[in-house]
Structures are given as C-alpha cells and as structure tokens.
Amino acid sequence: MGVLLNAFLLAFSLKKGFLTAGGAIIALLMGTTTWMAHPVFFLLLILFFVSSSFLSKVTSLEKADAQDLASKGGTRDAMQVLANGGVACVASFTFLVVRVSGSMAEWVLRVGTGAAAATIASVAAATADTWATEIGTLATQDPAWILDWRKHVAPGTSGGVTKLGTLASLAGSFTIAILGVTIGGITSMYSLDMTALFTLWAATGLAGFAGCFLDSLLGATVQGFYQCQSCGKGTEKRVHCGKETVLSRGNAWFGNDLVNFLATLLAGCIAFIIGAS
Numbered sequence: 001m002g003v004l005l006n007a008f009l010l011a012f013s014l015k016k017g018f019l020t021a022g023g024a025i026i027a028l029l030m031g032t033t034t035w036m037a038h039p040v041f042f043l044l045l046i047l048f049f050v051s052s053s054f055l056s057k058v059t060s061l062e063k064a065d066a067q068d069l070a071s072k073g074g075t076r077d078a079m080q081v082l083a084n085g086g087v088a089c090v091a092s093f094t095f096l097v098v099r100v101s102g103s104m105a106e107w108v109l110r111v112g113t114g115a116a117a118a119t120i121a122s123v124a125a126a127t128a129d130t131w132a133t134e135i136g137t138l139a140t141q142d143p144a145w146i147l148d149w150r151k152h153v154a155p156g157t158s159g160g161v162t163k164l165g166t167l168a169s170l171a172g173s174f175t176i177a178i179l180g181v182t183i184g185g186i187t188s189m190y191s192l193d194m195t196a197l198f199t200l201w202a203a204t205g206l207a208g209f210a211g212c213f214l215d216s217l218l219g220a221t222v223q224g225f226y227q228c229q230s231c232g233k234g235t236e237k238r239v240h241c242g243k244e245t246v247l248s249r250g251n252a253w254f255g256n257d258l259v260n261f262l263a264t265l266l267a268g269c270i271a272f273i274i275g276a277s
C-alpha cells in the first residue's frame with residue numbers, strides 16, 4: 001500500500017515538475033521505508049514535500065529576484081531529496097528495527113522513542129527551513145545578516161534572516177512536531193503520559209528550529225556563495241547570466257545540500273537524546 005501510494009504521488013510530482021527522475025527514485029525508497037516504520041512518518045514527509053512544493057510555486061512569482069539567488073529552482077533532484085530526508089529515513093529505519101525486534105528491554109524501547117523523535121525533528125527542521133526560505137522572501141524589509149543584525153543583505157541571501165521568516169520557521173517546525181508526536185502517541189507508537197507528550201512536542205519542535213538556525217549560520221559562514229561577473233549579483237549558483245560565477249564567501253565544496261543535511265542531522269540528534277532519556 002505504501003509503495004502504491006508513493007508511486008501515485010511521485011508520478012504526480014514528476015508531471016508537475018516538483019521532482020527530477022533521480023529525485024523521484026530516492027523519494028520512492030524513502031517513502032517506502034518511512035511507511036513501513038510507521039505511516040505517520042510518511043505522512044509528515046508528504047506534508048513537508050507538499051507544503052514546500054506548494055509554497056515554492058505560489059511565491060515564485062513574487063520573488064523572481066530571490067529565486068535567482070538560490071542555487072536551484074523548485075524542482076528537487078536526488079541530492080536535495082537525500083539532504084532533506086536522509087536523516088528521517090535512517091532514524092525511521094532504526095525505529096522499524098526496534099519495532100520488528102519485539103524486544104521489551106527498557107533501553108531498546110528508549111532507542112525506539114528516541115528514533116521516533118529524531119525522525120519527526122529532522123522533518124521539522126527541513127520544513128522549518130523551507131517555510132522560512134519561501135515565506136521569508138515575501139518580507140517587505142531586507143533580511144538582517146545573522147552574524148550582525150544591524151547589517152542588511154539582499155533577499156534570498158544565505159544567512160539573511162527576517163522576522164517573517166523566523167515566524168514561518170517556528171510555525172513549520174511546530175506544525176510537524178505537534179502533528180507527528182500527537183498522532184504517534186494516539187497510535188501508541190510509544191507509551192506516553194501528558195508530561196512526556198509535552199516534552200516531546202517541545203523537544204522535536206525546538207530541535208527542528210535549532211536545525212533551521214544552524215542552516216542560516218552555516219549559510220552565512222562556510223557555505224559557498226558566489227558573485228556574478230556580469231550583473232554583479234550575489235548567488236548560490238555556479239553559473240549566472242551564462243557565465244561562471246566567482247566565489248565571494250565560504251567554500252566551493254560546502255553546498256546547500258550539505259548544509260541541509262547537517263541541519264536535519266543536528267535536529268535529529270537533539271531530539272534523539274531528549275526522546276531516549
């Protein structure tokens with residue numbers, strides 16, 4: 001059923017131009033793994049994917065300039081899918097192993113709860129980042145530089161933050177966190193009392209937000225940022241105006257995919273530690 005549902009959604013995404021063929025293959029593997037671990041994980045990934053694709057299409061008209069600065073357009077390739085969903089895939093697979101083992105040993109159950117929290121938090125981080133990026137570019141004031149809030153940078157610049165984007169980030173993270181933890185609790189993914197439920201809401205939601213913050217921080221420091229030699233604009237793209245761009249900040253090998261991966265990894269680790277303790 002998971003494979004069928006996946007295949008249907010992916011065929012639709014390919015047709016709509018949300019995914020490349022490589023991206024669809026990775027998404028199929030990821031979707032099937034998370035579905036087998038627990039359908040709620042799959043639901044969260046879909047929610048992330050649908051909301052970001054929708055936001056990116058809706059806002060793309062409003063922010064042609066900002067879109068220009070980002071390294072890739074609305075169509076996600078295999079590396080982007082892995083960067084956003086790889087941690088969730090590994091964490092949910094860990095949860096699956098714990099469930100299949102049927103072990104009732106306390107430490108095994110703790111690992112299971114930690115893995116569930118890590119899955120939810122990593123999707124929360126990816127969602128927080130996309131919502132912040134997409135909605136943040138609609139802000140009317142120029143973003144503040146994350147390392148020095150008195151400075152302003154062009155919309156769409158990595159490391160630029162706006163109030164609207166920060167609110168969108170919190171909203172994205174906590175939407176995934178509250179939905180995931182609540183549905184997980186209802187379907188007795190783990191045994192929960194109210195205190196544990198509140199702890200997991202806060203842990204996964206804040207872990208997702210922390211991941212998104214790391215994303216901006218890396219974007220402002222080590223991530224490669226380029227300047228177009230023709231029009232002078234700053235961009236994450238290697239080619240602009242038909243010409244190769246020149247590195248103006250950060251490292252060429254430190255791209256957006258690696259940044260996204262590290263952000264979801266941080267969120268997953270924080271949530272795993274809190275969830276398992």
Ligand SMILES: [Zn+2]
Binds near residue numbers: 241
């Ligand atoms: Zn240019």
